[in-house]
Amino acid sequence: MLRYVLRRLLTAIPTLFLIVTLSFFLLRVAPGGPFSQERGLSPEVRANLERVYQLDAPLWRQYLSYLGNLLHGDFGPSYNLPDFTVADLFRVGLPVSVQLGASALVLALILGSILGIVAALRQNRGVDYAVVALATAGSTIPTFVIAPLYQLVFALTLAWVPVAGWGGGALVNKIGPALTLALPQIAIVARLMRGAMIEALRANHIRTARALGLGSWSVVVKHALRGALLPIISYAGPAAAALLTGSVVVETVFAIPGVGRYFVDAALNRDYTLVMGTVVVIAVFVIMFNLIVDLLYALVDPRVRYD
């Protein structure tokens, strides 16, 4: 087991290296630069700025120095937010995004699973159709429609929650963003759980358990659920990585100081270091959660072993 984890971590290194290299050159090949969009910047000033950030050096040297800094844990300064280093921005924003993403993930897993199980147990009846319709709605209505609707109803009309803002992570501020972030995920988890549960309930060992006279609740929770968890786990890995690294729409609409907002702006303004930093952080999350998923597999399904 430990050897398996170590091997996986070792193979992550070339993957990360490839990702860094690919995105570095992709960014640099793109037309424009971090200082090309500010109007009224005289060529001398621009040349000076580029010298300060060593953007005038040959590309391969910039690449090597970026790699070198990265190995020391230095993500470099942000070009468009000049008072901050990329690491500073993450130190402030990442906890917020992670907190929000984790709440959304927990919500999605619990609510989605319950909905899916209920639908599977009442297959082709009213409840089932309602869940399927809800799941379809959840995955087809864009977040940027739901978020303003939520604000309109609960903040502006009913005045139960603040319209936007983080409020230091107060619960009332978190409900809306967490729910809007979770809704599409709830929909997908419910669908996956419904499908997997229907399959699991048809399995022979479930029939045996029923024939032995086990109560239907214990059959579902102890025996069927375990088999049905596999697709949920494999979905939850990438979903967790995506949720925890922040969402552009939700963080923008609710004015939340997370890291999700940076990414799009940074890419559009060619804030090279900030984009690269975000790419690296997201890739690390993806690799980490893929590993966790594979380990969880072994935990849930005794047929899976890593020796």
Added chain:
Amino acid sequence: MTELVLSRPVKGRSLWIDAWRRLTANRAAVVSVVYLLLMGVACLVGPLLTGHHYTTIYTDYVRVPPSLTAYPKPDQISGMLDELIRRMRVDLVAWNDQDDRISLTIRSSRPIDPRVVRYFDRSSSFADPKVETTSPDGLTLTLSTAVAKHYFLFGTDNTGRDLLTRTLIAGRVSLAIGLLAGLTAVVIGVIYGATAGYLGGRIDDIMMRIVDVLYSLPFIFLVIMLVVFFGRNFVLMFIAVGAVQWLDMARIVRGQALSIRRQEYVQAALALGVSPLGILWRHVVPNTLGPVAVYMTLLVPQVILLESFLSYLGLGVQEPLTSWGVLIAQGAKNIPSATWLLIFPSIFLTSTLFALNFLGDGLRDALDPKDR
């Protein structure tokens, strides 16, 4: 002589005929297909029938709410007249409304040029103005004009354009983008996945490693880079988006191809000396089409959603052309005051996505060999 009675050969049911039968038995899927066809026809033909062009601006009707009756409303006429009279630099003495025409008397301290009626011609709210009588001193004029009737079933937007026409035009763009990017993804994904799966071994390893690396790159990063490269040309851009979306497709097709290449008919073809390319085209690709069809119906809504997300970020289709995503993004910004701007495009988008999803589910059930 004994007569040979040949029973007619049993006609096999092909996968597709079978699937078609089961699909047509699925009511939700059939309703979805009909709905999608209607939506397609409405978006293609509809903009010609609404009586408005999607770029026409009605300055008199900015942000008017949706209504089944024609504009102008009786209480609006007076305001519109006042505005015109102000621009004509004359005084309004009296006006009254009689059988669809308005007659009005205007006066000025200087003789009035009868050509002032052109102001009525230019306004989108009035039509067919006539000078009825002119007073002998030329200071007073009696005019009559018809009121142009406009229907804004979905209301108008912030610049006074008909929302119904714009929603239908947006539908053209969104559906075209969905199909275009979906097809691109399918073509690349099928070719790539079938090649990797059929060739197997080291080539397969390398090809799939490449897919893995592309997977770990944040999707939105790739898309933004593509937008930067291709500029605002949305056709190119969505071919590019399709070129990002093919990763899942490649994985699905590869899995299928891996099992297909061990089938007897492939070995038979190999023994007969069919080239690898021929086997790929004749045996591998057609046999992967079932899952591909399912995935495509689920991919199209994903792309439409993605397009709307990009438009929301301001990276999508540019004005005056529009898409459902652009309309929704604008609607979301106007939400407390002009809810119709969000509601109508959202209904169109969501119902289309609903139908595509139900069709995808139906296709999956119909093509699932386990359910036979």
